[in-house]
Amino acid sequence: MEGMPRCARARRRALPAHAQCVAEPPEAPRGLRLGGVGARWVRLQWAAPPGLQYAARYTALHALPAAADRSAAANLSVRDDGPRTDADGLHTLSARLEGLRPAAAYSLRLTAANHVGVSPHSEPLMFTTLEEAPTASPQNVRVRAANPGELRVSWSAPPQDSWNGELLGYVATWRELGRFEEEEAAARTGSAVAPGWSSAELALGGLRSSARYALTLRAYNRAGAGPASPAAYASTPDGEPDAAPAHVACEALSPRELRVRWSPLPSAHALRGYDLHYAPLHFATCK
Incomplete structure (x- = not known):
């Protein structure tokens, strides 16, 4: 098994009395895959023996030039998802990685560690997080x-x-x-x-x-x-009034003076004034 002393893997062979167990760093996690994805998180799954510590190293692809979090590392809180998956006694393990950016492409590798050292990196996993509504206004x-x-x-x-x-x-x-x-x-x-x-x-x-x-x-x-x-x-700017003054009336005050009255337009119109047009009417006398 990965991460076990070398003598444990050879337990079926007879060893000399002076033989010693040699502890080794674990092997790289196998079968790294995506178990779920959101806008700012992913769930990772892989096959490995339990009891080890795991870390993820991930890099944002096509990141903006000013992005400060282009590459990062995180220790993972691991969950054992169930029964052994192969003859080597490996378990299906999973962990949730937070703090990612929405709609971003990433490359991620895992490492395992024991009291001796750290494993090589796993094969890379490529994924893209989901979109999220914009977080700033125009x-x-x-x-x-x-x-x-x-x-x-x-x-x-x-x-x-x-x-x-x-x-x-x-x-x-x-x-x-x-x-x-x-x-x-x-x-x-x-x-x-x-x-x-x-x-x-x-x-x-x-x-x-x-x-x-x-x-x-x-x-x-x-x-x-x-x-x-x-x-x-x-x-909005003023437009032409959509109606003419109503109830227009005219009365004579003197031989040279008239009074004109009308009903004003609705107050919604910001009127500057009224134009009054008039002309004399000449009546002919018929004989």
């Missing part, structure tokens, strides 16, 4: 007025080490702000999607003219959407 979010009923939002991507997978796009969520509490409760909301990690601007149409809006932005990947950015605020 940066530099700005909103500006465009055409009547339209706002334009621009942004830059969140830091790449927070993507936790392939960034698929962005979701903009907006809410119309009312001037009074009852208007706030009935405020209109909506959302729009900008596909692609490189997207940097989005036009939001179908909004009300002369209305104020709050907008947030989130990045998303296959695992879901990340946190929302701090709210940005903007007002």
